[in-house]
Amino acid sequence: MQLRHLALTSRAVAGEPGRRAKTTLLADCLRVLGPAEAPSAVALLSGESHRLRTGIGPASLRDLPPPAAAPSLGVRETELALERIAAVHGAGAQAERRRLLGELFERATDVEQAFLRAVLVGELRQGALDAVVADAVAQAAGVPAAAVRRALMFRGSARAVASAALTGGRPALDAFRLEVGRPVRPMLAASAPDVGSALDRIGRAALEWKLDGIRVQVHRNGRDVAVFTRSLDDITARVPEVAEAALALPLDAAVLDGEAIALGADGRPRPFQDTSARTASRRDPDRLRAEVPLNAFFFDLLHRDGEDLVDRPGRERWSALAESVPADLRVARSGATDREQALAFFRDTLALGHEGVLAKDPAAPYAAGRRGAGWIKVKPRHTLDLVVLAAEWGSGRRRGFLSNLHLGARAAGEPGLGPWVMLGKTFKGLTDETLARQTTELLAREVERDAHTVRVRPELVVEIAFDGVQRSPRYPAGLALRFARVIRYRPDKSAAEADTVATVREIAAAEGL
Numbered sequence: 001m002q003l004r005h006l007a008l009t010s011r012a013v014a015g016e017p018g019r020r021a022k023t024t025l026l027a028d029c030l031r032v033l034g035p036a037e038a039p040s041a042v043a044l045l046s047g048e049s050h051r052l053r054t055g056i057g058p059a060s061l062r063d064l065p066p067p068a069a070a071p072s073l074g075v076r077e078t079e080l081a082l083e084r085i086a087a088v089h090g091a092g093a094q095a096e097r098r099r100l101l102g103e104l105f106e107r108a109t110d111v112e113q114a115f116l117r118a119v120l121v122g123e124l125r126q127g128a129l130d131a132v133v134a135d136a137v138a139q140a141a142g143v144p145a146a147a148v149r150r151a152l153m154f155r156g157s158a159r160a161v162a163s164a165a166l167t168g169g170r171p172a173l174d175a176f177r178l179e180v181g182r183p184v185r186p187m188l189a190a191s192a193p194d195v196g197s198a199l200d201r202i203g204r205a206a207l208e209w210k211l212d213g214i215r216v217q218v219h220r221n222g223r224d225v226a227v228f229t230r231s232l233d234d235i236t237a238r239v240p241e242v243a244e245a246a247l248a249l250p251l252d253a254a255v256l257d258g259e260a261i262a263l264g265a266d267g268r269p270r271p272f273q274d275t276s277a278r279t280a281s282r283r284d285p286d287r288l289r290a291e292v293p294l295n296a297f298f299f300d301l302l303h304r305d306g307e308d309l310v311d312r313p314g315r316e317r318w319s320a321l322a323e324s325v326p327a328d329l330r331v332a333r334s335g336a337t338d339r340e341q342a343l344a345f346f347r348d349t350l351a352l353g354h355e356g357v358l359a360k361d362p363a364a365p366y367a368a369g370r371r372g373a374g375w376i377k378v379k380p381r382h383t384l385d386l387v388v389l390a391a392e393w394g395s396g397r398r399r400g401f402l403s404n405l406h407l408g409a410r411a412a413g414e415p416g417l418g419p420w421v422m423l424g425k426t427f428k429g430l431t432d433e434t435l436a437r438q439t440t441e442l443l444a445r446e447v448e449r450d451a452h453t454v455r456v457r458p459e460l461v462v463e464i465a466f467d468g469v470q471r472s473p474r475y476p477a478g479l480a481l482r483f484a485r486v487i488r489y490r491p492d493k494s495a496a497e498a499d500t501v502a503t504v505r506e507i508a509a510a511e512g513l
Helices: 003-014 019-046 075-086 093-106 110-120 130-141 145-155 158-174 195-202 240-247 272-280 285-291 314-324 339-351 432-443 501-510
Strands: 188-191 206-210 214-221 224-229 253-262 294-304 356-360 371-378 382-393 402-410 420-426 446-449 453-456 461-466 468-471 479-482 485-489
Touching (some): 003 019, 003 075, 003 110, 019 075, 019 130, 075 093, 075 110, 130 158, 145 158, 195 339, 214 272, 240 294, 294 314, 339 356, 382 432, 402 432, 402 461, 420 479, 420 501, 432 453, 432 485, 461 479, 479 501
Parallel strands (some): 188 371
Antiparallel strands (some): 214 253, 253 294, 356 371, 382 461, 446 453, 468 479
16 A cells, blocks of 8 residues: 555544544554555554664755655555665665665655654654554454553564554464563653652552663573663663673573663762763773773563563562662662652652652552553753744644744853853644744744744743753753753743853753763
8 A cells, every 4th residue: 555545644643632533543544554564554653663773864854855746655665665774884874875765755745755754753743652553453453452562562563563463363462472582661650740749649659769871671591681772772782781780690581670870989870971872882892881880770570580570560579679689789769658758768869869769559560661650750850941042844743833942041141152052952842732823923033944944033932841951062052951841931031031051050060060
């Protein structure tokens, strides 16, 4: 079937607010595609194709061929084209990827090109992420949604699970089991604004340090160890300390969930950027560990010596973890019995330099790949009032709206930086109403534009929440906001009342930058 059908379905899903209606649209599309092409559609819709690591970013998507007049691309054909691009490595790789990308785009119509751009940069913001796609697969295959989600937990690949469901039904899904050596989708945490709210939702909870490191899932089978990231990438060769920690445990087979983090000589966390750069680097790991040593801390145990623990309550998994992993390799946990104790643990955790706490339900099983009510994260929230300097045109459901905001602080006299200093971008936290209103307001302040970005007079103040500050050579002050998202526009404030770079530097200093 033509890619155009899938692209139009994606557009319809983006415009549909209800989850049930989204699921039905996708399920109908998968039925029409059938078992031969539906798995490819699932890979594209769920974002799995973006995880192919094609090496294609926003800059590569400029100056591509104009849209084709008539559709000719098939769904499976498109997935294979992306796989070919991802497979290109070595000398001349960039030019070859560019050539293959051009060939693909010159055959794509306008709606197909818009769909492909969103898929390639991971901005298919239509609400059709893994959870909705999983429900659509279940509906199309006539199997329970819980069976699809469980298979996804163990297999990781939405494409593989869709293929099994559509060709083999429930028996094929039930055949998926936890396998030591194959990564499991990690359990995720919901958010709460404060510890009290988290306790209201869970009740009697265990509290843990929330480390600002890299999520790692460690599989050990005898003397073989594999380390996977949250996105299921194998980084074993880059983190020898983590593998060594697993090999030192009195176990023959295990699947551990935890964090890898760089600590300073005083035992406090180094900036997240240090950990991130270390785990992303492919340089000589022995040299890297001398420069930025990593520490492994584990908080869950999913398998131990032939016994799967994923369906056990948290308290049983944690007990097994305590029996198998020494305290210096475990994340600190408190069984706070009241709010006062919970708040004290939260304050102590922050004083040690950690990111926040996780409140966990001791009765909850390991709900892999889901952001359920069993785990709730609580972090202190920073906010700044910043000025919009520019905005980029959106794609997918945001096509036609100015979406990605360029955020600036007042330089306030810092030499060589004035008058406005960009600190990053964000498209998060924007409702449809806000998108429409800000597009009108920003276009009224336009000073220049190119094909992708509209630059505006620095007049609109927006309140931004963010998780912290990181070093960044991309921006003039050498700093950027982490996980910035819009809270609201502040029409009551003028640009002269926006926060300054000095304030951002104070936050950075408090975080050890």
